[in-house]
Structure formats: structure tokens, C-alpha cells
Amino acid sequence: MTSSNTDDREVALLKFSCDNIKGFIMIDEKIESLSQEIVAKAKALGADLAGIAKVEDLKQSPSHKISEKIPEFDGVGTKSVEGRKRGIVQWPEGAKCAIVIALAHPPEKPELDWWVTGSSAGNTAGNQLLMAVVKKIADWLERDMGIRSFKLPYHIEHGAVYMKDTAVIAGLGCIGKNNILITPRYGPRLRMRVMLIDIDLPSTGPIDFNPCLNCPMPCRKACPQHAFSRKIYTKEEYGMNELPGRSGVYSRFQCNQQMDIDSANFEVVEIEGQEMIGKRVKYCRECELACPVGTD
Numbered sequence: 001m002t003s004s005n006t007d008d009r010e011v012a013l014l015k016f017s018c019d020n021i022k023g024f025i026m027i028d029e030k031i032e033s034l035s036q037e038i039v040a041k042a043k044a045l046g047a048d049l050a051g052i053a054k055v056e057d058l059k060q061s062p063s064h065k066i067s068e069k070i071p072e073f074d075g076v077g078t079k080s081v082e083g084r085k086r087g088i089v090q091w092p093e094g095a096k097c098a099i100v101i102a103l104a105h106p107p108e109k110p111e112l113d114w115w116v117t118g119s120s121a122g123n124t125a126g127n128q129l130l131m132a133v134v135k136k137i138a139d140w141l142e143r144d145m146g147i148r149s150f151k152l153p154y155h156i157e158h159g160a161v162y163m164k165d166t167a168v169i170a171g172l173g174c175i176g177k178n179n180i181l182i183t184p185r186y187g188p189r190l191r192m193r194v195m196l197i198d199i200d201l202p203s204t205g206p207i208d209f210n211p212c213l214n215c216p217m218p219c220r221k222a223c224p225q226h227a228f229s230r231k232i233y234t235k236e237e238y239g240m241n242e243l244p245g246r247s248g249v250y251s252r253f254q255c256n257q258q259m260d261i262d263s264a265n266f267e268v269v270e271i272e273g274q275e276m277i278g279k280r281v282k283y284c285r286e287c288e289l290a291c292p293v294g295t296d
Helices: 001-043 055-059 060-064 125-145 161-168 218-222 252-264
Strands: 049-054 097-104 115-117 149-151 190-197 267-270 277-281
Touching: 001 049, 001 097, 001 125, 049 055, 049 161, 055 097, 055 161, 060 161, 097 161, 115 218, 125 149, 125 190, 161 190
Parallel strands: none
Antiparallel strands: 049 097, 097 190, 115 277, 149 190, 267 277
16 A cells, blocks of 8 residues: 555545544534423423433432332322332333423412322422423423423322432432432422433533532421431431432321321312312421522
């Protein structure tokens, strides 16, 4: 082979490599752009916050990992499904990413989280709004983008995933010492919903945000059942640093005692379009409302 032929081959290989590098860069930029486009569309369709998290990252998140180790819990917010352990997620085949959306829940709109038993759908006004937004996003993704979606229920036992962990990975905020998601703009005063999609996109988070570092913890002092009075979970027992209440100082059994009290103090209400009488429950939000983040 002559020197001229060698030079021509090297030039051709260099051009091939450059073209492929450009192609990869264009693909990466397109995927990144699509991720941001979905977030923007979710907000345009009614979400106050939105983000994307990879399913593979979710599977390694604190709640999903610890749920297999902690004792089974059958308090308020769990369901009994034959053949399934409470709190264990079952992932839909083909799901690669999660879209998490959130609606602001300011103190002056408590009715967004009033649970109504006997209602045909949604249970709370806030959840009905979230379900409507999820449906709009799913319709848009499948119709205009060709992306398959999985609309998830609220309860883990019915096929949901842990929303707080999803929100942290997606960059909405962090888990506070009150064991609730805290966001820079709204603090913990919001409600969430998650859906899954069958396309692999980059996560939009997490973010560097830690408002609890030097906080005097009014959230823990506000709990009427003293759910943050003692350490329940330890790194030695569960093999992880990310524990409920951040440091393991949280008792969901004591928290559930207040929820049982709230459930017993229901209000009788009429349900529009139905003859049956419903029960409206106003669950405690003291640790949420006491948090100073996002109040200004």
C-alpha cells in the first residue's frame, strides 16, 4: 500500500469517526431535549412541578429497598391484595422511566386532600385533578410522540411506585426530617402522582437541596402523636444511610394512630349523583404545615 493510499484510508476513517461522534451527540441532545419537552408539556397541561426519573434508579431508591426488609404494615394507606406483600412494588414490563407530577396544596385549600369514602373515583379533589393531568400527558405522549405510557394507581399494592423517591430522583426536592418530600418553591405542601413510560430518558435530577440541615424541626414538634420522638430504624439493621425521617427517627405506627383518629371523626356528606352517603375525612397535616420552607 502506498503512502497516498494510507493517507486516504486514515482520512476516511477519521471522517467516519467524526460523523459517528456527531451522530451520537445529536442523539444525546435529542433525548435530552425530549426529556425537557415532556417536563414542559406536563406543566402546560396543569402540573405545578414535573420531573423524570429512570426506573433502574428507582429500584435502588431508599423506599423501594427498605420495603423488603421492614415488617409488614397494614395501616391507613395500604391495601390487602391476595398473594402480594404490602409495600412491595411490581414493575410493569417495558417501563423504563417515570414521570412524576405535583400540584401545589396551599393551606388555604385544605379540601384538596379531604378523603371521601364511597366516591366513585379519585377519593380526594386533589387526586382527581392529578389523574386528569396524567391522562392528558398520556394521551399526548401516545398520540403525538409514539411513547407508550403506564398510568399507575395510588396504592403500592395495586401497582404504584413510591412517589417521594421518584420525586427526589427527578429533581423536585428532598426528603425532609418530617419524612415528607420538601421542594424549594412549595415546601412539603403539594400532592403527587406518577406514571411510567417505555422510553429511556435522562433523569432531571436529583438537585443539591438540603433545607433541614440547621432547622429547629418545628415539623417534628408539631406531631400530635409524637411520631418523631425516637429512633426506629438504624443503619446497622437495614444496611443503608437513607432512612425514614432521614435519620430513622420516625414511627409510622404512631403516625397511623392519628390517621385512625381522623378516620373515626369523619363527616357525613352527600355524594353527587349517588344515593349513598359518603364519609369525609380530614387527615392530619401538622408536620407538613409546620415546615417553614416555601412559605414566603
